[in-house]
Amino acid sequence: MRESLTQIVYLSYILASVLFIFGLKMLSSPSTARKGNMVSAVGMLIAVLATLVHQDIIGYQFIIAGLLIGTAIGAIAASKVPMTSMPEFVALFNGFGGIASLLVGWAEYQRILTAGVDIPIATSLPIFLAILIGGVTFTGSLVAYGKLSERISGKPVLFGAQQVVNAVIMALVLVLGLMFVFRPETNYGSFIVVIILSGILGILATIPIGGADMPVVISLLNSYSGLAACAAGFVITNTVLIVSGSLVGASGIILTKIMCKAMNRSLTNVLFSGFGSVGSAKGADVQGEANPITPDDAYYVLESASSVLFVPGYGMAVAQAQHVVRELGEILEKNGAEVRFAIHPVAGRMPGHMNVLLAEANVPYEQLVEMDEVNPSIETVDVAIVIGANDVVNPAAREDESSPIYGMPIINVDHARTVFVLKRSLASGFAGVDNPLFFKPNTRMLFGDAKASIQALVTEFKES
Amino acid sequence: MESILLLFTFVLAIFLGFELISKVPSTLHTPLMSGSNAISGITIVGAIIAAGAIGEGTISVVLGTLAVTFATINVVGGYLVTDRMLAMFKSKEGDKK
Numbered sequence: 001m002r003e004s005l006t007q008i009v010y011l012s013y014i015l016a017s018v019l020f021i022f023g024l025k026m027l028s029s030p031s032t033a034r035k036g037n038m039v040s041a042v043g044m045l046i047a048v049l050a051t052l053v054h055q056d057i058i059g060y061q062f063i064i065a066g067l068l069i070g071t072a073i074g075a076i077a078a079s080k081v082p083m084t085s086m087p088e089f090v091a092l093f094n095g096f097g098g099i100a101s102l103l104v105g106w107a108e109y110q111r112i113l114t115a116g117v118d119i120p121i122a123t124s125l126p127i128f129l130a131i132l133i134g135g136v137t138f139t140g141s142l143v144a145y146g147k148l149s150e151r152i153s154g155k156p157v158l159f160g161a162q163q164v165v166n167a168v169i170m171a172l173v174l175v176l177g178l179m180f181v182f183r184p185e186t187n188y189g190s191f192i193v194v195i196i197l198s199g200i201l202g203i204l205a206t207i208p209i210g211g212a213d214m215p216v217v218i219s220l221l222n223s224y225s226g227l228a229a230c231a232a233g234f235v236i237t238n239t240v241l242i243v244s245g246s247l248v249g250a251s252g253i254i255l256t257k258i259m260c261k262a263m264n265r266s267l268t269n270v271l272f273s274g275f276g277s278v279g280s281a282k283g284a285d286v287q288g289e290a291n292p293i294t295p296d297d298a299y300y301v302l303e304s305a306s307s308v309l310f311v312p313g314y315g316m317a318v319a320q321a322q323h324v325v326r327e328l329g330e331i332l333e334k335n336g337a338e339v340r341f342a343i344h345p346v347a348g349r350m351p352g353h354m355n356v357l358l359a360e361a362n363v364p365y366e367q368l369v370e371m372d373e374v375n376p377s378i379e380t381v382d383v384a385i386v387i388g389a390n391d392v393v394n395p396a397a398r399e400d401e402s403s404p405i406y407g408m409p410i411i412n413v414d415h416a417r418t419v420f421v422l423k424r425s426l427a428s429g430f431a432g433v434d435n436p437l438f439f440k441p442n443t444r445m446l447f448g449d450a451k452a453s454i455q456a457l458v459t460e461f462k463e464s
Numbered sequence: 465m466e467s468i469l470l471l472f473t474f475v476l477a478i479f480l481g482f483e484l485i486s487k488v489p490s491t492l493h494t495p496l497m498s499g500s501n502a503i504s505g506i507t508i509v510g511a512i513i514a515a516g517a518i519g520e521g522t523i524s525v526v527l528g529t530l531a532v533t534f535a536t537i538n539v540v541g542g543y544l545v546t547d548r549m550l551a552m553f554k555s556k557e558g559d560k561k
Contacts (some may be wrong), residue, residue, distance in 0.1 A: 236513065
C-alpha cells in the first residue's frame with residue numbers, strides 16, 4: 001500500500017514536470033502563452049497535491065497555515081501591482097523563491113541532525129549550495145527591489161576596498177562551507193555563519209550595479225532562484241525540483257545573455273564596474289543645428305506616410321503616453337499606413353517590459369517588432385517616431401568609436417526617410433552621451449511633452 | 465549512485481531548458497520571467513514535507529512553515545501576475561471576438 005502510494009506521488013511529479021515543459025513551450029507564441037501559463041499552474045497544483053500524501057507528513061496544520069498566508073499575500077500583490085512596477089515585483093518574488101530554498105535546505109539539515117544519523121556529502125554539499133545560492137538570491141533581490149522601486153538610490157555604490165572585501169567574504173564562505181560539507185554533524189556554527197555571509201554577499205554584489213543595468217541583474221537573480229530550487233532538490237533527492245529548477249536556471253541565463261548583448265557589455269563588466277562611474281569618455285562633441293517641427297507640419301508629413309514606425313523608450317511609459325500613442329497608431333492605420341512598434345531589447349527596465357506596457361495599452365502584438373526584424377528594411381519606413389528613447393537610437397553607437405556606447409546594437413532610425421524625435425530638450429540620454437541623431441538632415445525635433453505632442457497630432461487628424 | 469542519476473537529470477534538464485527558452489520571442493520575456501519565477505516556487509514541495517514532518521524537531525517545522533509561506537507567495541503571485549499580463553496580449557483578430 002505504502003509502496004504504491006509512493007509510486008503514485010513520483011508519477012505525479014513526472015506529470016508535473018511534463019506540464020511545466022509544455023507550459024514553457026506554449027510561451028513561444030503570444031496566442032498560446034496564456035494557456036501555457038495555466039498548464040504550468042496545473043502542473044504546480046498536481047505537484048503540491050501529490051506531496052500532501054507524502055509518508056513523512058504527519059500533521060497538516062502548519063502546511064495549511066503557510067499555504068493560506070502565502071496565497072493571500074501572493075494573490076493581493078499580483079492583482080495590485082501596476083505594469084510599470086513589474087521589474088521590482090519580479091525582483092522581490094525571485095528573492096522569496098531564494099529564501100524558500102534556503103529554508104528548505106536548513107530544515108532538512110535540522111531534521112537529519114535531530115534524527116542523529118550520518119549526513120553523507122551527497123546531502124551536505126547540496127545543503128551548502130542551497131543556503132549559499134538561496135541567501136545571495138534573497139538579499140540580492142531585496143537590493144534590486146529597493147533600487148528598482150527607488151526606495152534606495154539607483155546609483156552604483158562603490159567603496160575603495162570593495163573587491164578585497166568581496167574576495168575575503170568569498171574565501172570565508174568557501175572555508176567554512178568545506179568544513180560544513182565534510183563534517184556537517186559538528187559544524188552548526190559554520191553553517192549559520194555561511195547563511196549570514198551569503199546574505200552579505202548578495203548585498204555587496206548588487207549595490208555596485210547601476211540602475212541602468214538592473215535588467216541584467218534581475219535576469220541573473222531569476223536564474224539563481226532556479227538554481228537554488230535545484231540545490232534544494234538534491235538535498236531532498238526530489239527530481240521535480242531538479243527539473244523545474246534547471247528550466248528556470250537556463251531561462252535566466254539566456255535572458256542575461258540577451259541583455260548583455262543588447263548593451264554590448266560583458267557580464268563581468270556589468271557585475272564589477274558601476275556604469276557611468278568609470279566612463280569619463282564622452283565621445284566626439286556633437287555640433288550642429290537641430291530642425292524643430294510644429295505638430296501642424298508633422299501632421300502633414302504623417303498624413304501622407306504609408307509606413308510609420310514608433311520607437312518607444314521607457315520615457316514613454318513614464319509620461320503615460322502609451323494610450324495616446326496607440327490611438328495615433330490606430331488613426332494612421334485607418335489612414336492607410338502600415339504601423340509598427342520597434343522595440344529595443346533594453347527599452348524597458350526588464351526584458352520585454354516595453355511589450356507588456358504596449359499590450360496593456362491595447363496595441364495588438366502583431367505590431368510589436370524586434371530590432372533585428374526592423375533594421376534590414378528600415379530604409380522603406382516613411383516616418384520613424386522616437387518617443388522617450390535616446391541611447392537605443394543613437395547613431396554614435398555605430399559611427400563614433402570614441403563613444404562610450406560604441407558597438408551597442410541600435411535601431412537605425414536615422415536610415416528612415418524622416419525621423420521625428422519627441423523630446424523636451426536636447427539633453428543627453430541615460431548614459432550621458434550626446435546624440436548626433438538630433439542633428440541629422442532627415443531628423444525633425446518635436447519639442448515638448450511627449451504625451452501632449454502626440455495628443456496634438458491625434459486632434460489634428462480628428463479635425464481634418 | 466542515486467546522486468549520479470540526479471545529476472544526470474539535472475544536466476539533461478538544463479539542455480532542455482535552453483532549447484525551450486530560446487524559442488520564446490522577446491515580446492514575451494517579461495511574462496517568461498514572472499512565469500518561470502512561479503515555477504521556481506516548486507521548492508514548495510520540499511517546504512511542505514518539512515512543515516508536515518511534525519515530531520522530528522520543532523525548529524525544522526518552523527523553518528518548513530516559513531518556507532511554505534514564502535514559496536506559496538512566489539507560486540500564487542507569480543502565476544496570477546503572469547496570467548494578468550498575458551491576458552493583455554491581444555491579436556488584431558482577437559478584438560473582433
